[in-house]
Amino acid sequence: MQKRAVARRVGIADVAAQAGVSLATVSRVMNGSFTVDPTIAARVRSVAGELKYQANPVGRSLARGKTETIGILVPDLANPMFQAVLHGLSSAAAEDGYRVLIADSSETSSEESILAAEARRRGDGVVLCAPRMNEAELNELAPSLQPMVLINRNASDGTPSLSVDYAQGIQELAEHLVELGHRRLLFLSGPETSASNRLRLLGLDSFRASHPAVEVSLEQCGFSFASGYDAASLVVASGATGVMAFNDLVAMGLLSGLHEQGVSVPQDLSVTGFDDIPFAAYTSPPLTTAAVPLTMLGEQAWHRLHQLLQGSVPEEPETIFRTEIQVRGSTGPARSLPAM
Known part of the structure; x- marks a missing residue:
């Protein structure tokens, strides 16, 4: 039985031999260098096309000293908020020829430093999105991760950061x-x-100071749909008529739990979320929330990281975005209550 011949991969040496140039010249042409004579460069590209030569991306990365890949660390990729940030980052990076590797710490702060270091080793830079690690750990880790951009955090070494005015929003x-x-x-x-x-808690402190006649209570909840769902009984027992959830996922879970208990929203209870994730406008009733420019956060994070990768300093090292209240059907006039 005759063995089928295996097609040999065309290599850089084949292009160099047919074009009559050195391996280094082919490498410079394929990497986009402008130091090669235009006539020779055109000949090399023509030969590469004829031979259907494709540069080895790993070898090219090693030769150029960069991977054209960046990493992003998020605390919970299941949260549509972080998905929107990632979409903005990856779309903007792709326009400049970069790919994005994703690391998810699953809300485990002890894993963040390990994941961040690994993401940085595998790429040319890293974006830390809302890291949960404490200030001391972040400041200690920051120098080893440069170039880096932070989202919703700040480091003492002046790392470029993008954040949202959550205090204003709440x-x-x-x-x-x-x-x-x-x-x-x-x-x-x-x-x-x-x-x-x-930051939300600081905003509520300021609100209390300026509204002494309003009772603002606090209950530890969480960040997920299940957290909001499980809080429904507690919310009903609290006697509150207006509830502000940590984020839209918590608010959505709460809406589901309240519905099961026969509580009408907003007739009996008004509910607000935070972030304005894509599903917020399609709950029943539609969710009143504070809209955060999530996709823009990702886009701007890339633009600042790209500047760092090119050796320049971002003109705006720290940017704070304001939220915008989206009033929908989950909030309405307070129901009548006995005097406090």
């Missing part, structure tokens, strides 16, 4: 509920390790 949601007549508010707090949750 205050505006509370103001919205007060304008509807609510005087008993409840905040379902997110993870204690979340910097954005701490």
Whole structure:
């Protein structure tokens, strides 16, 4: 039985031999170098096309000293908020010829430093999106991860950062509920390790100071749909008429739990979320929330990282985005309650 001949892969040596140039010249041409004579470069490209030569991406990365790949670390990829940030980052990076590797810490702060270091080793730079690690650990780790961009965190070494004014957003949601007549508010707090949750709490402190007649209570909840669903009984027992959830997922879970208990939203209870993920406008009723420019966060993170990769310093090392309240059907006038 005759063995079928295996087609040999065309290599850089084949192109060099047929074009009559050195291996180094072929390498420079295929890497886009402008130091090669245009006539010779055209001949090399013509031969490469005839032979259907494709450069080895691993070898090219080693030769150029870069991988044209970056890493992003997120705390929970199942959360549509982080998916939207990732979409903005990967789309913008792709326009400049870069790919994105993803690491998910699953809300486990102890894993973040390991995952961040691994992502940096495999790429030319890294984006840490809302890392849960404490300030001391972040500041200690930051120098070893450069070039790096932070989302919703800041480091003491001046690493470029993009963040959202969560304090402003939660205050505006509370103001919205007060304008509807609510005087008993409840905040379902997110993870204690979340910097954005701490900013929300600071915003509520400011709100309390300026609204002494409004009761604002706090209950530890979580960040997931299940967290909101499980909190439904607690919310009903609290006597609050307006509830602010840590994020849209918690708010959606709460809507489901309240529905099962026969609580009407917003007739009996008003509910707000945070982030304005794509599903927020399609809940029943549609969710009032604070919209965060999630895709823009990802896009801007890439633009700043790309500047660092090119050896320049971003013109705006720290940028803070404002939220925008989206009023929908989950909030309405406060129901009548006995005097407090």
